Amino acid sequence: MRALVCSALDGTSVGPGELDRPEPGPDEVLIEVAAAGVNFADTLIVRGQYQEKPEPPFAPGLELSGTVARIGDGVSTVAPGQRVMALTGLGAFAEYAVARQSDLFPLPDEMDFETAAGFAVTYGTAHGALRWHADLQPGETLMVHGAAGGVGLAAVECGKAMGARVIASAGGPEKLQVARDHGADDTIDYRREDLKTRMRDLTDGRGVDVVFDPVGGPVFEASLRATAWGGRLVVIGFAAGEVQQIPANILLVKNVSVHGMYWGSNRKMAPDRLAAQFAELFAWYKAGRIKPYVSKSYPLEQGAQALADLRGRKTAGKVVIRP
Template identity: 50%
Template sequence: MKSLLCTAFGPLEHLAISEIRSPRPGPGQVLIDVKAASLNFPDALMAQGLYQVKPPLPFSPGTEIAGVIVEVGVDVRGFRAGDRVIAITGWGGFAEECAVDAGRVTPLPGGMDFETGAAFLFTYETALHALQDRGRLEAGETLLVLGAAGGVGLAALEIGKVMGARVFAAASSEDKLALCRKLGADEIINYVSGNLRDRVKELTGGKGVDVVFDPVGGPYTESALRATAWGGRLLVIGFAAGDIPKVPINLALLKERSIVGVYWGESVKHDPEGHLRNVKQLMEWFAAGKVKPFVSERVPLSEAAAAMKRLIHRQVMGKVVIFPEA
């Protein structure tokens, strides 16, 4: 089968399409014919050896797929060959077939196609876990989303609106902000051409926002923290800007602010029941037309590495979906 293979951690240019043997499902696993896979920021970090998880080499990146089960391993219950499913793989998704633990697999809902399924769970579960479980966002509160035009940023924007928040979308260009406005942002902020803290204060009458959703890091985290209200919560999602910020801790003291870590992938192990509740909630919102991933690019496997480079240079809006069999 064809696979985008990483044989050594390093520059994304080293990734190459290779013919490798199809995997076999082990005990508790299913083998999935990958119809679509989506690109997430950890995929690019993992291939460079910059992520907290380092798979054994060689491996295929790709954390999120949708497809059809072609074989089930021993001790698998609830799935059979022919089932249409979504899976969070950890890695291995940028290939024509992928073996996945059955516990990481979810039935593809009726009315959801493979493209949407592949682009759905990773970002929306991250955003829902962050806003609901960690940020305790309540209806009527204000939410500032950094990197709001990215995949996880748009998910946070949509979920924030569904939860009843007033959502401020912050991004680095006018075209990104136009997309955020189109998808429901109440206010938009260009944090490259303007002062983030000052603009938030202006929009909130000096109060500040209640919750910050921060997948960006770098120089924007401190400004966003300073822009929070009394009791504000800053949710640490990731560091797309490339730098892990060093924030003066007295900023937490001055307004009883909280800096809250969000590690959705690990949280699933600690609270599997909460994970299932969140999946159920997201599927209900999708069926009701309240949330849907925005797919900006559709590419074959041969263009996946180039798309990863665009992602790390923050040139992607929404989600990129990869079609391994194209």
């Protein structure tokens, strides 16, 4: 089958090729892929910089949408021909992929394949960070960094759906407009404004209640000093390329808590969480409270370019690959 193949963990050995079509084992499902979401984690996996280091050759791709082609022994929740969204961990950038039954979610009739392809990881991460870890409450102020990216934009929308006031930071007026279009109440251009000062100014010196941070480095450090007493910061990733060291004395003095959020680990450690999570997210989607933004769709032959554009921060919202 055709696939986007990573042949070495060097970040450059990625391109269209051929792999054997997988077969579903017990409790597994073979899916004909309609579209696959591109995530920052994919750019790390092909460089050997992710938590998990698969052995090449392989097809990257954490999530997909498509149609059930075959089911393995013991599968009872879906049937051939059914439209689904799935988490794969690897393998989504291909014509066919296998997913565990527990990682499949039947699609609402209202959701198209491109939207579904980029829905699970971004909205799952945003919702889990704000609902499970930050315990975001109506009326609180939420600071979202990287707000025009896939997971950041999802956090903006989830924050609004949960009743928060949302401040969004991004680089440049076009990306800030994307954040405003999806519900941000206020915005900060980190390229020309001082984050710490603006966060304090926008909260009349009080500071923000919750920080959603997929950027890290200096962005996290500025946020920590502009967080209100009793605030919560959720670490999503380190897109800036620097893993910050957290001064515990500030946490103590301000009664601040910092939470790490690796959403993918819930597939193994707390899979029951995901079904309830997507039930709420799908309800928000059907009610028009969240409106996923897919900015670009790439054919499989341009899959390497999709990864490069995402890593280079040249995209907004979500991008997908269509095999």
